[in-house]
Each structure stands twice: as structure tokens, then as C-alpha cells.
Amino acid sequence: MSNVSHGSQHIPTILTSSELLDKAFKRASKIKKKGSDRTDTARKNAVARITTSGDIVSGTLGNYVKSFPSLEKGEEFNSELIDVLVGIDALKKSLGALDWCSKKARELERIYLGKVKKASDVSKVHQGRNEYYGRLSSLVNRIKKDLEFVSKARNELRNLPVVDLALPxxxxxxxxxxxxxxxxxxxxxxxxxxxxxxxxxxxxxxxxxxxxxxxxxxxxxxxxxxxxxxxxxxxxxxxxxxxxxxxxxxxxxxxxxxxxxxxxxxxxxxxxxxxxxxxxxxxxxxxxxxxxxxxxxxxxxxxxxxxxxxxxxxxxxxxxxxxxxxxxxxxxx
Ligand SMILES: Nc1nc2c(ncn2[C@@H]2O[C@H](COP(=O)(O)OP(=O)(O)OP(=O)(O)O)[C@@H](O)[C@H]2O)c(=O)[nH]1
Ligand SMILES: [Mg+2]
Missing domain, CATH: 3.40.50.300 (P-loop containing nucleotide triphosphate hydrolases)
Known part of the structure; x- marks a missing residue:
């Protein structure tokens, strides 16, 4: 994965919503746990998969938000240039959406972990896990446009000219x-x-x-x-x-x-x-x-x-x- 440096900041490559979900679900699907019986095995697998996919979505988005430089509008070259190139208000709004999604994913994770832990049989466990997958997908799909925008902004920031304000x-x-x-x-x-x-x-x-x-x-x-x-x-x-x-x-x-x-x-x-x-x-x-x-x-x-x-x-x-x-x-x- 390539990184973009902006001052001391590194902005990672921004995934699309489907890439992010793919990554989360693929990683989750690789998990194989064994329990004391069929229900226990199903529960352990569901718990691990919900945790993994939720952590990937929530952690990745949280990391994107943290990696952007502070975006204050101001009367100086860099902030005005960033504003002209990407629009500081629009970028803040999209980063806000990513942050919201990151927190919501964490919340969903918690709710569904509770549900599958309490599920009494294999089919209830699967039902809980599937419902969670569906809700996580629609959550991430809601910020599709924001991820695209943040990705474009990242590419603009990568090409910022390196200016020395002290040189004549x-x-x-x-x-x-x-x-x-x-x-x-x-x-x-x-x-x-x-x-x-x-x-x-x-x-x-x-x-x-x-x-x-x-x-x-x-x-x-x-x-x-x-x-x-x-x-x-x-x-x-x-x-x-x-x-x-x-x-x-x-x-x-x-x-x-x-x-x-x-x-x-x-x-x-x-x-x-x-x-x-x-x-x-x-x-x-x-x-x-x-x-x-x-x-x-x-x-x-x-x-x-x-x-x-x-x-x-x-x-x-x-x-x-x-x-x-x-x-x-x-x-x-
Ligand atoms: N004959 C001639 N052509 C020139 C001269 N200087 C530039 N050109 C040509 O004019 C064209 C435009 O040159 P650029 O240097 O790209 O012009 P620019 O002002 O940077 O253009 P923008 O970036 O579009 O604003 C190119 O085809 C150059 O080769 C010159 O002194 N004589
Ligand atoms: Mg030119």
C-alpha cells in the first residue's frame, strides 16, 4: 500500500466501499474456530468473524480520518491552495461521514456480538451473523460517495507543490x-x-x-x-x-x-x-x-x-x- 506524505502526515490509499467490504469479509471468512459442540463452534466462528470484519471497517475508516492534515481555512498559501483544489468544507464533511461510519460499525459489532452469544442454536447464530453482514454492508455503502471524494482529495494532496516560503x-x-x-x-x-x-x-x-x-x-x-x-x-x-x-x-x-x-x-x-x-x-x-x-x-x-x-x-x-x-x-x- 502506498502512502502519501504531507508534512509529517501519511495518508494511506483510500479503498472504495466495495474494496473495504471485500477486505473485511474475506479476512473474516478465513477464520476457522472449533468449539465443544456444533452450536459452540458456530458461535465461536460468528464471534470471531463479526469482530474481525467490524474491526477492519471501523479501524480502517478511523485511520483515514486521523491521517488527514488538520484542515483549517486560513489566509495562507497551503490552506487556500487545499481549499481551491479539494474544497475544505466538502472534505471535512466527507471525513465526518467516514468517522460516523467507523463509530456505527463499532456499535453494530457490539450489538451483534451480544446477539450471537445469546443465540440458542446454529441457525440463530447464522441468522445473527448474516444480519450483521447485511447491516455492515449497507452502512459502508452509504458512505460510497464520501470515500470516493476522500480518495480524490488524497490524490490532490499528494501532488501539492513543495514550497519554501523563506526563499526569495x-x-x-x-x-x-x-x-x-x-x-x-x-x-x-x-x-x-x-x-x-x-x-x-x-x-x-x-x-x-x-x-x-x-x-x-x-x-x-x-x-x-x-x-x-x-x-x-x-x-x-x-x-x-x-x-x-x-x-x-x-x-x-x-x-x-x-x-x-x-x-x-x-x-x-x-x-x-x-x-x-x-x-x-x-x-x-x-x-x-x-x-x-x-x-x-x-x-x-x-x-x-x-x-x-x-x-x-x-x-x-x-x-x-x-x-x-x-x-x-x-x-x-
Ligand atoms: N517560437 C517560440 N515558441 C515558444 C517560445 N516559448 C515557448 N514556445 C512554445 O509555445 C508553446 C507554449 O509553451 P509553454 O511554455 O507550454 O506555455 P505556457 O505559458 O506554460 O502555457 P500554459 O501552461 O498553457 O499556460 C510551446 O509549444 C512552446 O514550445 C519561444 O520563445 N518561441
Ligand atoms: Mg505552462
């Missing part, structure tokens, strides 16, 4: 397909996925680069369209969170060649709203893809593909990062 950080932003990931690959150790269709980057990517004895963090973000925050989807919202919480410097990438499929007019409109939204943060405006089109403008010009202009850009980024508060604190420490 440059966030690369812009429209989809303008070459942000290509640029991140040029600058850093990160190996982002670059594909010739929009919205390739679906989450935040983290890379690092060094200059002298300084280490800097570079953040690749999913493309943003020029629209209001309320209209942004969960992929775009991650880019907004990276800008809000991680950026010491923003590199805003423009694609004047429009081979990205987006008009400059729209890209510039997004640039204006990012400028307004993140006033006070140093921003470098870059025109990419100069191997295709070179505009007459004051902006920095690069080709992330050929590498042209990259040295100047990196020098500009590092000179701004070197003056961030984080970096000053680091030097003074």
Missing part, C-alpha cells in the same frame, strides 16, 4: 500558451510539461536556480485569462494564489506573436489587472517568442525557445530578488 521567489505569470513553462525550464531546475495546446500547466510548478551563493525559487503558474476573479476556474485560481502569497517578483510574459492563440490586446488587459491587483510588487514585463515576432517596445525581449535575451532577463530577476525583504533578512541573520 519569482512567479511567472501570463496568458496560457505564451511560454511560461518554457521560460521556467530555461531558468531553473524544474522540468515543466510544455505542450502546444492551452492550459498545459494545471498546477503550480516549483523550480530553483542559483546565482553565486544565493538560491532562488521560481514558480510556474497555469495560464490566466483576462476575466474577473469570480469567473476563474480552479486551475487559474492557483496562479492567483501563487501571485498573492509567493511572489517577491513577478515576471509577466507576453506573446506578441499571438501564436499562443490569444490577442495582445487581451494579454495587455490582463497585465493591467495583475499590475493593479499586486501593486507594490516589482514586475518585469517580458515579450517572448522574439524568434517569431519582435515588437517595437520598451519591454524586455526574449525567446524562451532559443534562449535569446535570457541572460538579461535573469540578471534583472536576480537583481530584484536580491533586494527582497526575505533576502535582506537572510543576509542579516
Amino acid at each position: 521567489t519569482v512567479v511567472i505569470a501570463g496568458y496560457p500558451n505564451v511560454g511560461k513553462s518554457q521560460l521556467v525550464e530555461r531558468i531553473s531546475s524544474a522540468k515543466p510539461i510544455i505542450a502546444p495546446y492551452p492550459f498545459t500547466t494545471k498546477g503550480i510548478g516549483i523550480g530553483h536556480f542559483r546565482e553565486g551563493w544565493h538560491t532562488y525559487q521560481v514558480v510556474d503558474t497555469p495560464g490566466l485569462l483576462d476575466r474577473r476573479l469570480e469567473e476563474r476556474n480552479r486551475i487559474e485560481r492557483q496562479a492567483v494564489l501563487a501571485l498573492k502569497y509567493l511572489a517577491d517578483v513577478i515576471v509577466f510574459v507576453l506573446d506578441p506573436s499571438e501564436t499562443s492563440g490569444y490577442r495582445m490586446e487581451d494579454q495587455l488587459s490582463l497585465l493591467e489587472s495583475v499590475k493593479k491587483g499586486f501593486e507594490g510588487l516589482p514586475m518585469i514585463e517580458v515579450e517572448n517568442k522574439i524568434d517569431v515576432v519582435k515588437m517595437d517596445s520598451e519591454r524586455m525581449k526574449i525567446s524562451a525557445l532559443s534562449g535569446e535575451g535570457m541572460e538579461n532577463l535573469i540578471a534583472e530577476i536576480t537583481s530584484l530578488l536580491r533586494n527582497t525583504k526575505k533576502e535582506v533578512e537572510r543576509v542579516l541573520r
Whole structure:
């Protein structure tokens, strides 16, 4: 079974409701006990099987609930990111359902152990055990959707970017397909996925680069369209969170060649709203893809593909990062 690490937490693989029941009943069916007579044998078997299957269901679910990190909503990068990716309220609700089911299974176990212990003949023992199996099944089936949701959440948490909040950080932003990931690959150790269709980057990517004895963090973000925050989807919202919480410097990438499929007019409109939204943060405006089109403008010009202009850009980024508060604190420490 694979485990997911999130900080110090390990979230185990989440079984579906039928996998969980299969596991519980299979384990129970392997038990073979012998008693003093037929009734006693039946009773001993039933007791052991009810205990085993109940413990597996209750214990497994309880373990799932305990393994999740504490999910408090807050004004910080990780909790907002988890909220965008999985929805903290929905996850809490589903974990609550698992917890409820775990306790109910324990309760059923207790009730039916009492029943079979008191059963006077073999058929009453079997009746009790079968009734218990049926009720345990319907109990676990009631949380089918919650298990599916928790499993999806677990996979999202597994892919959370590992961010160092103390490192001076440059966030690369812009429209989809303008070459942000290509640029991140040029600058850093990160190996982002670059594909010739929009919205390739679906989450935040983290890379690092060094200059002298300084280490800097570079953040690749999913493309943003020029629209209001309320209209942004969960992929775009991650880019907004990276800008809000991680950026010491923003590199805003423009694609004047429009081979990205987006008009400059729209890209510039997004640039204006990012400028307004993140006033006070140093921003470098870059025109990419100069191997295709070179505009007459004051902006920095690069080709992330050929590498042209990259040295100047990196020098500009590092000179701004070197003056961030984080970096000053680091030097003074
Ligand atoms: N000609 C040319 N193509 C480039 C350049 N930079 C990137 N591309 C191409 O543009 C396409 C998109 O590049 P990406 O780096 O994936 O773009 P992105 O901005 O990360 O896109 P999203 O992740 O979808 O937002 C790819 O086909 C790249 O090869 C460049 O400088 N010149
Ligand atoms: Mg990308």
C-alpha cells in the first residue's frame, strides 16, 4: 500500500466501499474456530468473524480520518491552495461521514456480538451473523460517495507543490500558451510539461536556480485569462494564489506573436489587472517568442525557445530578488 506524505502526515490509499467490504469479509471468512459442540463452534466462528470484519471497517475508516492534515481555512498559501483544489468544507464533511461510519460499525459489532452469544442454536447464530453482514454492508455503502471524494482529495494532496516560503521567489505569470513553462525550464531546475495546446500547466510548478551563493525559487503558474476573479476556474485560481502569497517578483510574459492563440490586446488587459491587483510588487514585463515576432517596445525581449535575451532577463530577476525583504533578512541573520 502506498502512502502519501504531507508534512509529517501519511495518508494511506483510500479503498472504495466495495474494496473495504471485500477486505473485511474475506479476512473474516478465513477464520476457522472449533468449539465443544456444533452450536459452540458456530458461535465461536460468528464471534470471531463479526469482530474481525467490524474491526477492519471501523479501524480502517478511523485511520483515514486521523491521517488527514488538520484542515483549517486560513489566509495562507497551503490552506487556500487545499481549499481551491479539494474544497475544505466538502472534505471535512466527507471525513465526518467516514468517522460516523467507523463509530456505527463499532456499535453494530457490539450489538451483534451480544446477539450471537445469546443465540440458542446454529441457525440463530447464522441468522445473527448474516444480519450483521447485511447491516455492515449497507452502512459502508452509504458512505460510497464520501470515500470516493476522500480518495480524490488524497490524490490532490499528494501532488501539492513543495514550497519554501523563506526563499526569495519569482512567479511567472501570463496568458496560457505564451511560454511560461518554457521560460521556467530555461531558468531553473524544474522540468515543466510544455505542450502546444492551452492550459498545459494545471498546477503550480516549483523550480530553483542559483546565482553565486544565493538560491532562488521560481514558480510556474497555469495560464490566466483576462476575466474577473469570480469567473476563474480552479486551475487559474492557483496562479492567483501563487501571485498573492509567493511572489517577491513577478515576471509577466507576453506573446506578441499571438501564436499562443490569444490577442495582445487581451494579454495587455490582463497585465493591467495583475499590475493593479499586486501593486507594490516589482514586475518585469517580458515579450517572448522574439524568434517569431519582435515588437517595437520598451519591454524586455526574449525567446524562451532559443534562449535569446535570457541572460538579461535573469540578471534583472536576480537583481530584484536580491533586494527582497526575505533576502535582506537572510543576509542579516
Ligand atoms: N517560437 C517560440 N515558441 C515558444 C517560445 N516559448 C515557448 N514556445 C512554445 O509555445 C508553446 C507554449 O509553451 P509553454 O511554455 O507550454 O506555455 P505556457 O505559458 O506554460 O502555457 P500554459 O501552461 O498553457 O499556460 C510551446 O509549444 C512552446 O514550445 C519561444 O520563445 N518561441
Ligand atoms: Mg505552462
